Amino acid sequence: MNALALALCLSAQPAPAALNGMDPVELAAGREVRGSDSLAATDGRYHYWFATEANRSKFASDPLRFGIQMGGACGRMGPLTGRGNMHRYFVHEGKIFIFASEQCRDSFKKDPSAHVERTDVVPKGSAEAKRRGLAMLDRAAIAHGGQAVDEFQSLLWTTQETYNVEGKPEIYVSGYAMQWPDRFATQSRWQTSLITSNASGAGGWEGDKASARPIHPDEHAFLRRVFYHHPLMVLRLRKQPGFVAVPGSGMLGGEALPTVAAHYGGATTTLYLHPATFKILGVAYTARRSSYVPIVRQYTEYATVRGVLTPMAWTDTVESTGAKVPAKLAKVELNLRLDAAGFGDPRTAADLLGTPVGS
Numbered sequence: 001m002n003a004l005a006l007a008l009c010l011s012a013q014p015a016p017a018a019l020n021g022m023d024p025v026e027l028a029a030g031r032e033v034r035g036s037d038s039l040a041a042t043d044g045r046y047h048y049w050f051a052t053e054a055n056r057s058k059f060a061s062d063p064l065r066f067g068i069q070m071g072g073a074c075g076r077m078g079p080l081t082g083r084g085n086m087h088r089y090f091v092h093e094g095k096i097f098i099f100a101s102e103q104c105r106d107s108f109k110k111d112p113s114a115h116v117e118r119t120d121v122v123p124k125g126s127a128e129a130k131r132r133g134l135a136m137l138d139r140a141a142i143a144h145g146g147q148a149v150d151e152f153q154s155l156l157w158t159t160q161e162t163y164n165v166e167g168k169p170e171i172y173v174s175g176y177a178m179q180w181p182d183r184f185a186t187q188s189r190w191q192t193s194l195i196t197s198n199a200s201g202a203g204g205w206e207g208d209k210a211s212a213r214p215i216h217p218d219e220h221a222f223l224r225r226v227f228y229h230h231p232l233m234v235l236r237l238r239k240q241p242g243f244v245a246v247p248g249s250g251m252l253g254g255e256a257l258p259t260v261a262a263h264y265g266g267a268t269t270t271l272y273l274h275p276a277t278f279k280i281l282g283v284a285y286t287a288r289r290s291s292y293v294p295i296v297r298q299y300t301e302y303a304t305v306r307g308v309l310t311p312m313a314w315t316d317t318v319e320s321t322g323a324k325v326p327a328k329l330a331k332v333e334l335n336l337r338l339d340a341a342g343f344g345d346p347r348t349a350a351d352l353l354g355t356p357v358g359s
Contacts, residue, residue: 071216119266133245
């Protein structure tokens with residue numbers, strides 16, 4: 001039994017079975033064997049049938065291995081995206097993935113390794129190199145605000161788009177919020193709808209005002225890595241146990257620059273630094289763009305927020321295609337008093353996004 005609170009269901013009125021009623025333990029072994037509604041179990045949002053009591057017991061001992069992966073997110077699009085159809089599945093290396101469309105499934109089947117969740121490779125270097133890497137990050141922290149960088153307690157960044165709905169402007173807002181040291185959330189708001197996914201300690205939630213469920217461990221880890229790639233978080237985390245920093249060099253915008261490859265919590269981010277001031281000019285990491293692809297992000301605008309020099313706009317270059325994608329934040333806030341309810345059950349979650357800019 002794990003934190004997903006597996007429940008054995010022996011109801012006289014069983015819920016619809018996922019995977020077209022196929023036994024997930026048999027599917028994981030490469031066999032399509034139909035289960036029975038008299039041998040059932042529910043894990044998270046999905047109800048499974050089993051062919052034998054032994055298989056049901058095996059599932060109960062390790063539902064993360066035998067159940068639908070990523071909490072049911074589309075296997076191509078990845079965690080915290082659209083949900084897959086629970087009957088449109090594909091098995092890769094003994095794991096069951098589901099998909100939002102046939103196109104998604106076909107894309108996944110062509111290159112599963114580009115879509116499967118994984119942690120980043122930890123950069124390697126000698127003890128002396130790692131000391132130099134940390135010293136370079138110390139200088140970067142000074143360039144971005146010094147003590148203010150080392151002591152910020154919350155971070156919020158948002159984007160927004162305005163749409164015309166029946167002649168009236170409606171603003172869609174999405175964003176990410178962190179409360180130091182271990183509360184993370186992403187929210188999106190459209191009209192009266194507020195969708196929340198969060199990770200708090202070892203647990204977390206996903207859902208909206210109408211329904212919610214515990215977040216799947218794959219999505220929990222993914223959400224944390226999103227924050228660990230943020231340059232201000234890299235600087236804030238550099239004194240934490242397990243943090244690794246290795247110096248190097250690289251090209252950004254046609255210029256050779258000193259770099260530091262930083263790793264924490266499964267996320268590796270390479271920071272491009274100004275050779276004199278050590279200001280962070282850009283970052284590079286492997287990002288989820290349906291599949292995982294290396295990107296290089298060059299910052300184009302900054303703002304000083306609560307004494308911290310903060311990136312506000314950038315251009316991403318996708319290394320595999322050379323495509324350039326500009327982006328700009330609506331706002332960044334530091335040290336706000338974020339409502340703890342925003343990191344709890346989405347049915348009663350506080351709105352962490354705040355008032356849209358310009359409204």
